[in-house]
Amino acid sequence: xxxxxxxxxxxxxxxxxxxxxxxxxxxxxxxxxxxxxxxxxxxxxxxxxxxxxxxxxxxxxxxxxxxxxxxxxxxxxxxxxxxxxxxxxxxxxxxxxxxxxxxxxxxxxxxxxxxxxxxxxxxxxxxxxxxxxxxxxxxxxxxxxxxxxxxxxxxxxxxxxxxxxxxxxxxxxxxxxxxxxxxxxxxxxxxxxxxxxxxxxxxxxxxxxxxxxxxxxxxxxxxxxxxxxxxxxxxxxxxxxxxxxxxxxxxxxxxxxxxxxxx
Amino acid sequence: xxxxxxxxxxxxxxxxxxxxxxxxxxxxxxxxxxxxxxxxxxxxxxxxxxxxxxxxxxxxxxxxxxxxxxxxxxxxxxxxxxxxxxxxxxxxxxxxxxxxxxxxxxxxxxxxxxxxxxxxxxxxxxxxxxxxxxxxxxxxxxxxxxxxxxxxxxxxxxxxxxxxxxxxxxxxxxxxxxxxxxxxxxxxxxxxxxxxxxxxxxxxxxxxxxxxxxxxxxxxxxxxxxxxxxxxxxxxxxxxxxxxxxxxxxxxxxxxxxxxxxxxxxxxxxxxxxxxxxxxxxxxxxxxxxxxxxxxxxxxxxxxxx
Numbered sequence: 001x002x003x004x005x006x007x008x009x010x011x012x013x014x015x016x017x018x019x020x021x022x023x024x025x026x027x028x029x030x031x032x033x034x035x036x037x038x039x040x041x042x043x044x045x046x047x048x049x050x051x052x053x054x055x056x057x058x059x060x061x062x063x064x065x066x067x068x069x070x071x072x073x074x075x076x077x078x079x080x081x082x083x084x085x086x087x088x089x090x091x092x093x094x095x096x097x098x099x100x101x102x103x104x105x106x107x108x109x110x111x112x113x114x115x116x117x118x119x120x121x122x123x124x125x126x127x128x129x130x131x132x133x134x135x136x137x138x139x140x141x142x143x144x145x146x147x148x149x150x151x152x153x154x155x156x157x158x159x160x161x162x163x164x165x166x167x168x169x170x171x172x173x174x175x176x177x178x179x180x181x182x183x184x185x186x187x188x189x190x191x192x193x194x195x196x197x198x199x200x201x202x203x204x205x206x207x208x209x210x211x212x213x214x215x216x217x218x219x220x221x222x223x224x225x226x227x228x229x230x231x232x233x234x235x236x237x238x239x240x241x242x243x244x245x246x247x248x249x250x251x252x253x254x255x256x257x258x259x260x261x262x263x
Numbered sequence: 264x265x266x267x268x269x270x271x272x273x274x275x276x277x278x279x280x281x282x283x284x285x286x287x288x289x290x291x292x293x294x295x296x297x298x299x300x301x302x303x304x305x306x307x308x309x310x311x312x313x314x315x316x317x318x319x320x321x322x323x324x325x326x327x328x329x330x331x332x333x334x335x336x337x338x339x340x341x342x343x344x345x346x347x348x349x350x351x352x353x354x355x356x357x358x359x360x361x362x363x364x365x366x367x368x369x370x371x372x373x374x375x376x377x378x379x380x381x382x383x384x385x386x387x388x389x390x391x392x393x394x395x396x397x398x399x400x401x402x403x404x405x406x407x408x409x410x411x412x413x414x415x416x417x418x419x420x421x422x423x424x425x426x427x428x429x430x431x432x433x434x435x436x437x438x439x440x441x442x443x444x445x446x447x448x449x450x451x452x453x454x455x456x457x458x459x460x461x462x463x464x465x466x467x468x469x470x471x472x473x474x475x476x477x478x479x480x481x482x483x484x485x486x487x488x489x490x491x492x493x494x495x496x497x498x499x500x501x502x503x504x505x506x507x508x509x510x511x512x513x514x515x516x517x518x519x520x521x522x523x524x525x526x527x528x529x530x531x532x533x534x535x536x537x538x539x540x541x542x543x544x545x546x547x548x549x550x551x552x553x554x555x556x557x558x559x560x561x562x563x564x565x566x567x568x569x
Contacts, residue, residue: 049455051451051454051455074459074460075459078457078458078459079457080457081454081455081456081457082455082456082457082458083457086455087452087455089448089451089452089455090448091448094447094448094449095448095449095451095452096449096452097449097453097467097471098449098471098552098553098554099470099471099552099553100466108453108456108458109456109457112456112457112458112462113457148553148554150553150554161452164452164456165455167456
């Protein structure tokens with residue numbers, strides 16, 4: 001699924017947080033948005049699905065396979081969220097409802113969006129949940145779907161988060177710093193999982209992070225944000241070798257240690 | 264038989280635990296069992312006393328004044344020869360009536376106000392908050408005395424005063440809780456999955472707010488019992504023709520120096536009932552949150568972390 005963003009601007013209380021941002025994600029492309037905290041990268045992807053805070057005013061255009069997303073009503077957006085576009089969040093500790101079993105959370109998007117083509121029975125939904133849990137590499141899927149979030153580790157929860165985002169096989173996956181809250185070994189596993197799932201299904205990916213080392217493993221093209229502006233854009237290898245903007249140079253320097261030790 | 268149930272059966276001890284895991288969990292807690300049992304006894308005696316009491320609770324018998332507990336008079340008799348057990352037994356009806364109706368009214372007022380306070384336009388919300396803060400400034404007892412000086416003392420006044428007083432309190436506490444839960448990541452994540460406003464409220468926000476609500480509600484019911492006893496004691500509550508623990512306490516406390524044994528019974532009934540409501544509220548809150556249901560989950564956690 002392709003995404004064309006043109007002139008995306010987000011203002012909160014008169015302050016411009018994202019300024020005239022334009023980028024294109026081709027079908028099956030893995031696109032990285034990188035920047036320091038407060039650079040507007042998370043807000044950018046939240047705005048695409050109309051999930052920015054109420055006080056935020058979003059203008060510009062974001063076209064998903066011919067559908068304009070900016071300015072859609074809540075009802076129209078609800079048919080796209082979780083169905084055509086999936087989203088993975090930063091903190092797996094808080095992104096799962098503590099009162100619902102894992103299986104129920106995974107099939108929630110299916111129950112919401114499945115009505116269009118198929119009506120799934122309870123047993124079928126459970127089967128789909130088990131299958132989804134297996135697909136994201138979690139142990140003992142048959143009993144794990146009955147577990148509660150607090151019984152899982154952070155890495156396991158993030159795998160569940162990915163299973164939820166991909167439950168309806170969306171064409172576009174938005175990932176908001178999905179590895180930031182995890183330790184380095186788990187990070188590598190989760191990145192490998194993203195890589196495997198996204199490339200096997202041809203899903204387009206927008207991956208937001210502040211860590212260029214992470215992006216170098218997952219993204220094709222990268223846009224660097226600073227204070228709401230795009231300061232540099234290009235293939236990740238080019239950016240790593242010849243960064244031109246000071247912000248990019250800073251990110252490369254910060255990432256270097258991690259990259260060298262990994263390779 | 265669907266696949267869900269067969270797998271469930273293999274995993275848990277039986278289907279009943281799956282259907283109402285919180286109930287099984289509640290029965291595993293001594294405090295929950297004791298509190299539940301006492302409230303059950305109370306409800307049963309309220310029902311039974313409507314048809315039958317050992318003696319007429321209001322019948323004065325000059326021949327048997329201030330008798331000590333015996334087979335004929337379980338709790339003894341008072342200064343005009345009334346059977347204290349029959350009176351305490353009959354007064355449980357008043358207590359149950361007050362607790363249930365005050366609880367219902369507090370729920371209606373509380374849910375109504377917090378819905379208005381979190382779902383409406385900004386100016387409505389803000390003015391609601393001011394009105395609620397003003398209402399909270401008036402003690403429940405004062406509201407009850409105010410109402411009864413206008414309408415005359417009755418149980419209706421007690422129920423209205425406590426129901427509104429605690430309803431306002433519930434709305435204030437749950438409004439803050441609704442706001443907190445509304446800002447959590449899992450609500451955002453649910454919206455990102457395409458859950459609509461009704462689903463967000465019904466499946467994600469309310470279940471997470473419920474524990475706070477249950478505690479407040481049990482507190483409201485306990486307070487209504489205390490308030491009824493207190494107001495009846497002061498003469499603002501139950502009329503003379505209605506049996507009430509507070510009224511009995513008032514009648515008997517005059518003679519506390521001479522007959523200290525008799526005043527114990529209404530006092531004990533009030534204390535145990537208020538305690539039971541508080542304990543039951545706490546126990547329900549604990550079992551309604553899977554993170555607090557530790558006992559049965561310890562094994563699971565070990566398994567998942569190995």
